[in-house]
Amino acid sequence: MNTYDHRILTAILSVLFPLMTHAVPTNDEATTYRQAKIQVEQLPSLQVPRSGHATLYLNGELTVIGGHTSGFIPTPTAEYYKDGEWHLMQTVYAHDGGLTIPLSSGKALIAGGFEKHLGIGQTFVVEMYDPVQHSFTGFGCLDKKRVSASGIELDSSLVYITGNWYHDDGIERFDGVETFSPVKDVTEGRYRPYLLRIAPDDFLIFGCLDTIGQPLHSDIVDCLQGDTLHIPLLKEWQPLFFDFGHFSDNSFIGNIDKGIYAYLIPVKNDDGQVAIALVEGTRFSLLPTTSPIPMKSQWGDIRYYSPIIVDHHAKRGYMMGIDKDCRQYILAIEYNKRIDQGVPLTLYYTAPLPDVGSLPVLTPEGNIVMAGGVNWTTNNNYSPSNGVYLFHVSPTSAADNDQAPFWVWLQVVLLLLIISLTGLFIYTRRQQRQAKEKAEHLATVVDSNELLMQRICLVMEQQKLFLQSNLQLSDVANLLNTNKRYISDCIKATRGCTFNYFVNRYRIDYAKRLIQGQPDIKIAEVYYKSGFANETSFYRTFKTMTGMTPKEWMVKTMEIK
Secondary structure, eight states, X not given: OOHHHHHHHHHHHHHHHHHHHOEEESSSSSOEEEEEEOOEEEEOOOSSOOBSOEEEEETTEEEEEOOEETTTEEOOEEEEEETTEEEEEEOSSXXXXXXXXXXXXXXXXXXXXXXXXXXXXXXEEXXXXXXXXXXXXXXXXXXXXXXXXXXXXXXXXXXXXXXXSSSOOOEEEEXXXXXXXXXXXXXXXXXXXXXXXXXXXEEEEEOSBOTTSOBOOXXXXXXXXXXXXXXXXXXXXXXXXXXXXOOGGGGBOSBGGGXXXXXXXXXXXXXXXXXXXXXXXXXXXXXXXXXXXXXXXXXXXXXXXXXXXXXXXXXXXXXXXXXXXXXXXXXXXXTTOOBTTBBXXXXXXXXXXXXXXXXXXXXXXXXXXXXXXXXXXXXXXXXXXXXXXXXXXXXXXXXXXTOOOHHHHHHHHHHXXXXXXXXXXXXXXXXHHHHHHHHHHXXXXXXXXXXXXXXXXXXXXXXXXXXXXXXXXXHHHHHTTSOHHHHHHHHHHHHSSOHHHHHHHHHHHHHHHHHHHOTTOOHHHHHHHTTOSSHHHHHHHHHHHXXXXXXXXXXXXXXXX
């Protein structure tokens, strides 16, 4: 394409692209994101105005549980939406700022909350909600009195709870019947921590605030099983704060059947810029997007206040924001699409909505509903809202709401006709398509390698395969139901080494732990227990990886102690 043709095509696209996508530039250098106004439908109001409550779908019914009502008074009530109206229910206890966990049984575990009016104190109280019978049953009590905690149910059907507000923190376990018992301490107390599964029987714990509301600025991540982790990304990017109950599984984008545990988590740096963290197992990275997360609109600054909820069918994540005029913003993240610049974004906005401020919940149809919460007009805990709104963000309904006027589409048709006559459009589309296919193929290969590497590390660490002196590449391939070439190529691509070197690194690390934990242990016993076939191989590998012999390393370690 010559320079003249390129200028013609650029001029045409500068008119065509905004008409077709309503794109808005984020800054002079960045690429664009789509921006569109969406339809908002007001549903019947809650019978009890409330904030600090849980909102979720149980047995196919939109349900709100607990919170406090007008005057900052905890309300021992819940409501479910059916046949176009809200049905009020009495709970056994009041749970303002409490914990609600949907269980695999279909029921919901409800626990803790403020002890008194005005958000004072904590409670031990626990009850179970049966959505089929619409009944609440009180039983047992927490090991620690808690408020602003988080919980998670693992594959074993055991429920783990951690997090607190102005009280001691720690991990406790519910046995599924009536008993809550302590499990272990946490490295640092947290307010409403994130709990992300990394295995059928393990999960991560991290957050942005301590138990008295102070910023943590910490890279510390606790695990249910194993040692504390340090995640460098969390030093620069802190998890986004939100002041309501949230189920971390709502942010899940992995595949449990394949052993892939992945989540989208909003994070923010010291400059206030928001980004999306992709958490895959214990690996944290920033999700590449076609532009920085938009922090401003044509009306002013956007403040994001919600976790990301995921629509698995549409492969989209959603995060809520608000501006000074109480317009709601919904950032749609097309996490399954990868183009040259990253993941596409769409920023939906509404007219001002001052009387709704709860966390978003995804409907079965792929739209978003918000019920009650902070009344942004007063913006305090004494006059919560009872408003309920449905945001039409599913790809089908959002497209219907984003129709351009007839004359705009007429211009588009004429422009397309001009482009088709000149042939420039066809040529450009072909070039773009080839580049996109190449980028998508590369992204697929990289993603596949990363996911396979997670599985390799998981089976290596859980089953301690490296302790087998005769371990072969084919053994790992058989365990993961793949072939050994994929295993070998994946290790080379992601770790830059051979399979033998990768396994020996595990063995040397294990040998170090044996030496540190048992100073009197014989070297012959060390190499045998670490999975080496003979002493010569052990000495050679240890020297290569540490620069010292085992005895030299042992002496140096003892000197440091």
